[in-house]
Structures are given as C-alpha cells and as structure tokens.
Amino acid sequence: DQQVKQNSPSLSVQEGRISILNCDYTNSMFDYFLWYKKYPAEGPTFLISISSIKDKNEDGRFTVFLNKSAKHLSLHIVPSQPGDSAVYFCAASARTGNQFYFGTGTSLTVIP
Amino acid sequence: GAGVSQSPSNKVTEKGKDVELRCDPISGHTALYWYRQRLGQGLEFLIYFQGNSAPDKSGLPSDRFSAERTGESVSTLTIQRTQQEDSAVYLCASSLAWDDTEAFFGQGTRLTVV
Numbered sequence: 001d002q003q004v005k006q007n008s009p010s011l012s013v014q015e016g017r018i019s020i021l022n023c024d025y026t027n028s029m030f031d032y033f034l035w036y037k038k039y040p041a042e043g044p045t046f047l048i049s050i051s052s053i054k055d056k057n058e059d060g061r062f063t064v065f066l067n068k069s070a071k072h073l074s075l076h077i078v079p080s081q082p083g084d085s086a087v088y089f090c091a092a093s094a095r096t097g098n099q100f101y102f103g104t105g106t107s108l109t110v111i112p
Numbered sequence: 113g114a115g116v117s118q119s120p121s122n123k124v125t126e127k128g129k130d131v132e133l134r135c136d137p138i139s140g141h142t143a144l145y146w147y148r149q150r151l152g153q154g155l156e157f158l159i160y161f162q163g164n165s166a167p168d169k170s171g172l173p174s175d176r177f178s179a180e181r182t183g184e185s186v187s188t189l190t191i192q193r194t195q196q197e198d199s200a201v202y203l204c205a206s207s208l209a210w211d212d213t214e215a216f217f218g219q220g221t222r223l224t225v226v
Contacts, residue, residue: 002154034214043116043118043203043205043218043219043220044155044203044217045217046214046215046216049214089154099160099171100157100205100215101157102147102156103154104154105154105155
C-alpha cells in the first residue's frame with residue numbers, strides 16, 4: 001500500500017526553466033513532508049521540508065508547496081540547473097510515528 | 113567520519129548464503145532506520161531502532177531478515193538464505209532523536225544475489 005505516490009517516474013526540463021515535481025499522499029495523519037535528492041551510487045540527501053501548518057516553504061531556488069485538502073505537495077526548482085539532475089524522493093511522516101514513507105521517486109534531467 | 117557509514121558498499125553473494133550489512137550512524141543519533149530500494153522501486157522501510165530496541169519490525173519482508181543494534185551505535189542487518197529477490201540497495205539512516213523529522217542517509221550497500 002503506497003501511502004506516498006510520485007506518479008511521474010521521469011521529467012526533462014531545459015536549463016533555466018522551472019522544474020515541478022509532484023507528490024500525493026493518502027494518510028491524513030502525515031504532518032511533515034520532506035524532499036530528498038539522490039545521485040547515483042549515493043544515499044539520499046535532505047533538500048527541503050514543510051510542516052502541515054504551512055502551505056509554502058522556500059529555500060533559495062527550491063520551493064515546496066503543500067495543499068492539505070488535496071493531499072498534494074510539489075517541489076519547484078527555479079531556475080533549473082544541470083547539477084539538479086538527480087532522482088527526487090518525496091517523503092512524509094507523522095509526529096506520532098517514527099517512520100518515513102517515501103514515494104518511488106522522480107528522475108529529473110536538466111538539459112543544458 | 114561525520115556522516116552515516118555503511119559497509120560493504122557492494123556485495124555479491126550466492127543464493128542461499130547469509131549476508132551481514134553494517135551501518136555506523138552519526139555519533140549521538142539515537143534513532144536508526146533501515147530501508148531498501150529494489151530496482152525500479154521506491155524506498156521501502158524495513159526496520160527502525162530507538163536506542164538499541166526495535167519497536168517496529170513490521171517492514172521486515174520475511175523471517176530471513178533480522179537486525180540488531182548495540183551500544184546505541186552500530187547496527188547490522190542480516191539476511192539468511194538469500195534469494196534473488198533480495199537484490200537491492202540497502203540504505204541506513206539515522207536521526208538525532210526518535211521524533212526528529214530529518215534523517216541522514218548512508219551511501220547504501222548494493223547487494224546482488226546470483
């Protein structure tokens with residue numbers, strides 16, 4: 001039972017344009033959401049997070065939007081750079097739990 | 113080192129053999145997690161430790177899988193009588209406390225069962 005879903009396995013974007021990565025979740029108990037970035041042969045690294053009390057969080061070129069009613073979050077990368085090419089995982093957790101639930105990942109390719 | 117360390121980085125084993133995967137978390141991190149990623153799939157939760165105890169073993173796929181942690185530090189994930197479907201990258205993560213919402217990952221162990 002996949003509680004966190006990333007329905008786009010891959011995405012290609014031109015350098016300088018906006019990359020939008022989407023994530024949906026089913027468990028209404030989730031109250032903290034994270035994005036991880038993963039390069040080949042490396043472990044995932046934390047990118048940005050958002051608490052359910054917010055609907056937007058920005059960190060430089062990265063912005064995460066949360067729509068609680070739709071159980072949907074998205075990661076925007078503006079402007080996209082070739083070094084952003086990686087697999088991006090959306091993850092969710094509940095304060096009452098101790099487990100991170102991950103999506104299946106979206107492979108982003110930024111074309112120079 | 114400053115990060116989560118996993119060993120070996122690669123392991124090829126014959127079907128039916130036992131394997132042990134090791135994780136050294138960040139010093140002082142009380143929570144430790146094991147995940148695996150099979151080819152073409154997302155990260156799959158296996159087990160987590162709070163200190164040396166594992167309150168949640170629900171993710172272990174079968175009784176061939178076991179894990180332990182000692183000294184609130186090193187953890188080993190053991191797979192007995194490996195099967196080809198066990199081939200995956202096994203990732204370990206640690207976090208400062210059990211209710212911390214950010215985990216730091218190791219580079220993973222790529223296990224190939226032939």
